[in-house]
Amino acid sequence: MADVWINGDKESMLDPRDRAFTYGDGVFATMAVDSRGQLRFAESYWQRLQDGSARLGFHWQPSASLLAQIHDLAAKHPLHCLKLQLSRGVGGRGYAAPATPQITEVISISPLPAHYRQWQTDGISLATSSVKLARQPLLAGFKHCNRLEQVLIKQHALPAGYDDWLVLDTEQQVVESSMANLVLLVEQQQQLHALVPSHAYAGVAGVMRQQLLQALLAEGIHLHIREFGISELRQAKHLLLCNSLLGMVDVCRVDNSSFARWQGTARLQQLLVPH
């Protein structure tokens, strides 16, 4: 079980009136600590958490004491996962949020998933989930604490030989996997182009997605960020999946469709996989 700190204190407990508990009123980020005990892409995560809080209507920035604690915890936990959750805390009248919230900051630390090493080497297979994500532009793109759709997705048992779910929205547009972002590499006139779900209506545009897109641009690959369906996905040459802990992996199969592994994967993994 993860070790947890609330507002700086280890193993303290939460007020049951906390708005993340009652309404899921908060945001979170899952970050990797590298082998030297450094948090990877830390600035991008603070920015992401700030943007997400602003989308929900509250202002947050990391205090010096929070940053010092995270720094300290990361140094003591190389190659671990550090999750930071921000809740709007206690207060307000029912759904109406308090004007000046006392934000609850929760840090938890847990080991990196053990099977990710093998996924990075072997690639993975996705099965399409029967659970479709609702299209809510006001909550799309950032990682808030209303995650029942993901809980429902994970409630189904994966078919044998599959590693994660591919998730579409209710308009049958491709969004992400149950816990990672997806990028298609398609060939046009003998050139690779990256096709990326927009996350304007559903899904989370993660920090590692941003890193992967930058790395693809640096490889001379053009990006196309827009909506597309499963038939376009099937025509892709390569499929990549990324998140903060996983870095980036090849997707070798989606349902019954196979995809060639990309020759650039090993090179980009050097940049993106926590090590």
Added chain:
Amino acid sequence: MADVWINGDKESMLDPRDRAFTYGDGVFATMAVDSRGQLRFAESYWQRLQDGSARLGFHWQPSASLLAQIHDLAAKHPLHCLKLQLSRGVGGRGYAAPATPQITEVISISPLPAHYRQWQTDGISLATSSVKLARQPLLAGFKHCNRLEQVLIKQHALPAGYDDWLVLDTEQQVVESSMANLVLLVEQQQQLHALVPSHAYAGVAGVMRQQLLQALLAEGIHLHIREFGISELRQAKHLLLCNSLLGMVDVCRVDNSSFARWQGTARLQQLLVPH
């Protein structure tokens, strides 16, 4: 501030790993205690909480000790609001829920909103919210703890003279108010018919809605439960709003459209308003 009990203990605290805190993984019900200290429509609420838990994939039923405690608290708090929240508790791997969850039961008690008495007498006005609800059939109809849409709705200031928001979904179908269910009374061939949002795609079908629909049936009014838009709403003769604490009130105005008060309201309030 509300008094709170967790798993039977007053003012105890929550584990920050609780899944309602991290993912909003739970359900809740808001119930009224009458002047004799009795919980109103208790059996319907247990059923509703059971159905909601089942929709999320966990099994719950009220234990004898929980029922005894609720009985006792209700007796000591006539004309109060008693909220029961059920969370899937601590456990699972990320979004994946534990097979046998240790459910967290949280009771909170707070006064009935003071302005409801006046709403019951005077009727209320609704303004249409710019926040539209996403259409997610898997989460529609029951009161789960993913309530960010409602938080966003309440973040806007109501225009002067308006009491609550009318809420549509992203397909412009009428769903509910920010905290209550809506029923239209329309006249067809000199007979009143009730037109009721279906909640198949969004919104919560509350226990008081069920009570109101039964009362309307008893008045000889036919029910039509289906989707409809704002133009059909504007053609209604009367509009009724209901929830557990409010009982039922007339809606006199939606934006710039006025509605006649219904002559049956006072009679049905005798049945439905907590007293």
